[in-house]
Amino acid sequence: NAGVMQNPRHLVRRRGQEARLRCSPMKGHSHVYWYRQLPEEGLKFMVYLQKENIIDESGMPKERFSAEFPKEGPSILRIQQVVRGDSAAYFCASSPPQGRMAFFGQGTRLTVV
Amino acid sequence: GESVGLHLPTLSVQEGDNSIINCAYSNSASDYFIWYKQESGKGPQFIIDIRSNMDKRQGQRVTVLLNKTVKHLSLQIAATQPGDSAVYFCAEVGGSGNTGKLIFGQGTTLQVKP
Numbered sequence: 001n002a003g004v005m006q007n008p009r010h011l012v013r014r015r016g017q018e019a020r021l022r023c024s025p026m027k028g029h030s031h032v033y034w035y036r037q038l039p040e041e042g043l044k045f046m047v048y049l050q051k052e053n054i055i056d057e058s059g060m061p062k063e064r065f066s067a068e069f070p071k072e073g074p075s076i077l078r079i080q081q082v083v084r085g086d087s088a089a090y091f092c093a094s095s096p097p098q099g100r101m102a103f104f105g106q107g108t109r110l111t112v113v
Numbered sequence: 114g115e116s117v118g119l120h121l122p123t124l125s126v127q128e129g130d131n132s133i134i135n136c137a138y139s140n141s142a143s144d145y146f147i148w149y150k151q152e153s154g155k156g157p158q159f160i161i162d163i164r165s166n167m168d169k170r171q172g173q174r175v176t177v178l179l180n181k182t183v184k185h186l187s188l189q190i191a192a193t194q195p196g197d198s199a200v201y202f203c204a205e206v207g208g209s210g211n212t213g214k215l216i217f218g219q220g221t222t223l224q225v226k227p
Binding site: 004 | 147155156159162214220
């Protein structure tokens with residue numbers, strides 16, 4: 001039973017490029033959450049999605065960031081025109097319907113050069 | 114606004130001793146709390162959780178205590194081992210009826226000396 005899968009594990013982008021981070025939830029999980037972790041800090045909630053719906057995006061920056069969780073395929077966190085301040089570890093978590101516990105993936109470490 | 118914070122950024126203990134990591138939270142309406150362990154380069158790993166209708170919950174070598182009066186959580190690790198070295202986060206589940214939206218504290222680094 002595979003856990004939450006994120007890819008790539010490491011991503012390097014030049015300023016102004018786009019970054020796409022992918023997350024496949026655990027089998028049977030229909031809720032996906034994205035978190036960002038800056039160095040030496042805790043994780044900060046970004047967005048909560050269910051299949052084809054954004055439920056809570058209160059933690060998403062207003063510009064350049066978007067997320068989706070299509071009916072088929074992984075959830076995608078997209079960052080357009082990346083800047084150095086976007087460098088961070090991005091974690092995805094998933095939970096089942098009615099579940100209170102979220103399980104985390106290993107994260108994608110984004111470096112903007 | 115809501116916040117969850119941790120006391121002491123770093124805790125150093127001798128192997129075999131017990132460790133106590135503390136956490137304060139501010140939202141008195143929170144009803145579910147989780148402790149996570151994060152090793153370098155990895156994602157957070159669930160350790161133990163507790164609901165607000167409980168004061169104490171025990172797992173294998175770990176115990177979580179909840180004091181709702183002063184809005185304080187603690188994680189106790191018995192007979193600390195080198196493999197326990199990591200950053201520990203308490204997290205509060207936020208949002209009414211929501212599952213997984215977590216509010217994390219800053220973390221405490223646990224260093225275990227051999």
